[in-house]
Amino acid sequence: MPDLMQQAPGFGVVYERLRLEIDGTLVDLALFRRAGMSTPILFLHGWGSSKEDYVDIRLYSAFDGQPFLAYDAPGCGETWCADPSKVNIAFLVKTAEAVLHHFKISEFHVVGHSMGGLTALQLAHHNPKSVRSFVNIKGNLAPEDCFISRQIFDREKDDMDEFLNDFILGCRQSSFYSMALYAASLRQRVHPGAIKGVFESMVQLSDNGDLLLKFLSFPFPKAFMFGEQHASLSYLPKLKAAGVELMEIPKSGHFPMYSNPVAMWSSIQDFIHRADSRNLPPHQP
Numbered sequence: 001m002p003d004l005m006q007q008a009p010g011f012g013v014v015y016e017r018l019r020l021e022i023d024g025t026l027v028d029l030a031l032f033r034r035a036g037m038s039t040p041i042l043f044l045h046g047w048g049s050s051k052e053d054y055v056d057i058r059l060y061s062a063f064d065g066q067p068f069l070a071y072d073a074p075g076c077g078e079t080w081c082a083d084p085s086k087v088n089i090a091f092l093v094k095t096a097e098a099v100l101h102h103f104k105i106s107e108f109h110v111v112g113h114s115m116g117g118l119t120a121l122q123l124a125h126h127n128p129k130s131v132r133s134f135v136n137i138k139g140n141l142a143p144e145d146c147f148i149s150r151q152i153f154d155r156e157k158d159d160m161d162e163f164l165n166d167f168i169l170g171c172r173q174s175s176f177y178s179m180a181l182y183a184a185s186l187r188q189r190v191h192p193g194a195i196k197g198v199f200e201s202m203v204q205l206s207d208n209g210d211l212l213l214k215f216l217s218f219p220f221p222k223a224f225m226f227g228e229q230h231a232s233l234s235y236l237p238k239l240k241a242a243g244v245e246l247m248e249i250p251k252s253g254h255f256p257m258y259s260n261p262v263a264m265w266s267s268i269q270d271f272i273h274r275a276d277s278r279n280l281p282p283h284q285p
Helices: 054-061 089-104 113-124 149-154 158-173 177-182 192-208 211-217 236-241 261-277
Strands: 014-022 027-035 041-044 067-069 108-115 131-137 221-227 245-249
Touching: 027 131, 027 158, 041 113, 054 177, 054 261, 067 261, 089 113, 089 192, 108 113, 108 261, 113 192, 113 211, 131 261, 149 158, 158 192, 192 236, 211 236, 211 245, 221 236, 221 261, 236 245, 245 261
Parallel strands: 041 067, 041 108, 108 131, 131 221, 221 245
Antiparallel strands: 014 027, 027 067
């Protein structure tokens, strides 16, 4: 079993595939990673996105020598899943845990966007002693965050191809930054069979999963990143009052990695550097 932490550090990114069995379902995971001796960053992308949302980390000198790992979630990108209908947030959490176990990663920073932010939150809730810091990029914390996933309940039919067509059209007409760009390759990044399970579980957790309370209770450093077009979220004052670091990204909506990547990467690097430089033990507030 390979050990990400004990391999010789390097600047090159390795693309590879990893075969896993999650809840009896075979998954052939497409991933990239870079080895190193410091605490690695686990990146989790959003629905309809891919691991490549994060690959530009290799181009930022501030991250030189930083180990990291990202993969296409089951039902997305280049990852193959034997039964996409099994995919939901719980399945994605188990996938992340299997990846961490395979690479013998016992401590990590986690950065998750949207669906990946919710996956990261549930992962951290199950493994709080393993997390060094958490950057939540507009992951679900409340019912109001289901502006995409709740659309699944507006469908009279279970035709996910039709749903995807309508969703792409809506994205192209959106006034939010980068939505048309996001929509341009959605069909190449989404398996229609995985849509229903993911969206229904996201809504269920957002409505009934006490996500905000879980996020606020974490003992490690945590930040919430959002584009300026999400600055009206009702829970932002509560996050700030509780000491969560708020990262508002200018000229951005739901996709800071597309609209303003320089600001996004600068904020992530600064936060993780400060988390790694603390004199406190890793898991104390």
